[in-house]
Amino acid sequence: MWISITIFILTYVFIIWEKFDRAVVALSGAALMILFKILQQEDAFREIDFNTIGLLIGMMIIVMITKRSGIFEYLAVKLVKLAKADPFKIIILLSLATGLLSALLDNVTTILLILPVTLSIAEDLKINPVPFIIAEVFASNVGGTATLIGDPPNILIGSAVGFSFTDFLINDAVIAIPMLFLTTLIFAFVYRKKLITGEEVKKKVMAFDEKEFLKDKTLMIKSIAVLGVVIILFLFHSVLHYESATVAMSGAIFLLLISGLKPETILHEVEWKTIFFFAGLFMLVGGLKETGVIKQLAEGVLDLTNQDIVLTTLAILWVSAIASAFIDNIPFVTTMIPLIMHLGTISDMNIQPLWWALSLGACLGGNGTIIGASANVIAVGIAEEHGYKITFGKFFKAAFPLMLLTIVIASVYMFFAYLI
Secondary structure: OHHHHHHHHHHHHHHHHOOOOHHHHHHHHHHHHHHOOOOOHHHHHHHOOHHHHHHHHHHHHHHHHHHOOOHHHHHHHHHHHHOOOOHHHHHHHHHHHHHHHHHHOOHHHHHHHHHHHHHHHHHHHOOOOHHHHHHHHHHHHHHHOOOOOOOHHHHHHHHHHOOOHHHHHHHHHHHHHHHHHHHHHHHHHHOHHHOOOOHHHHHHHHOOOHHHHOOOHHHHHHHHHHHHHHHHHHHOHHHHOOOHHHHHHHHHHHHHHHHOOOHHHHHHOOOHHHHHHHHHHHHHHHHHHHOOHHHHHHHHHHHHHOOOHHHHHHHHHHHHHHHHHHOOHHHHHHHHHHHHHHHHHHOOOOOHHHHHHHHHHHHHHOOOOOOOOHHHHHHHHHHHHOOOOOOHHHHHHHHHHHHHHHHHHHHHHHHHHHOO
16 A cells, blocks of 8 residues: 555656656556556556547547638637637636536537637737636636536446436536636636737737638538537437447547548647556556555545534545545546445435535546646646646646635535535
8 A cells, every 4th residue: 555655646746846758757657556566457457547538539639630620710710809809808708618618518528629729819819828728727627517427527426326417407507607707707817917918919810800711611511510419429428328438439530531631640649648648647546546545535534524414525525626636536536436325325314415525526626736637637738739838836826726715615505505
């Protein structure tokens, strides 16, 4: 157990230190878990969530093909004109759009769709896109909290307990959507001094004809059609019983077939470094699961609260949030689900509030660091590919305090909605 903890902590120290590439560090940590025989090689590979990996690769391919049509530049100009080329208004519009789309799709897919638009806008207005990216990542996780399909923890909880799409709207969306608007306004206010561009640049951008940016209308129609079908299948995945990776990869393959583009050109643009970073993290956290570290953490929380409903609910909310900021929330939620179920069988406690505490804590907590949620890692990877480095410290400084604010708000909501 202590070896696995040591490897985990050292790996995260090197990731935060940022002297070495984070994908190499994560894979090194995973390799040490195998070399020290904490995980067998076969077990380590089984820890990789290939549904997440497949979803990421599939959506990256779809986005890369769609980008070639010029649709993102077209949308960027339309949005800039709607906001009168005011960066302050643009960050609000982009963040709200990101959050609301994340509730209908999932936060990773939304980030893959929104970031190309964001980068185009920043380039046109000659401003740094990093404030936009951080605000959008935060919005994607808050918005994803609202629905069954918005964030992987909600999918896991809904599947295990039998909650419907409507259940999440009634219990999570009622607090997540107001938080989306609040945090978006806070980010806009915090970054207001950086959201400045020259009047000449504004006039130049407002004079753009968005139609000129459409390079290939046929490819645009094909891409939008495939993307539309993929989104519909995402919405009905619980009825059709198709995994999200199956949907995304099928759409990507079909779009490759009908686009007429060379596959090697598109595959070359996939963020492979980010994919391998995820693979390393999955194996790294798998080592903690194998040695019982995550389970002991969860059980310790339940023992500490002595099964008091108020303390247990708030403890699950806060521990889920802090843990999800530093550990991928998928294995944590997977571990907590049977423990909460077990608590319901051995006590008279009403465990209904505990599910919503777990959902809110795991989803909102992912905003704490750049490695707290899949959307964060994807966004940082894309930004780096375009020459904008978002360090662990920079993201932490901007997002962690605001993440804590959302958990405080969630605590008040939980107390008045379920505990009095």
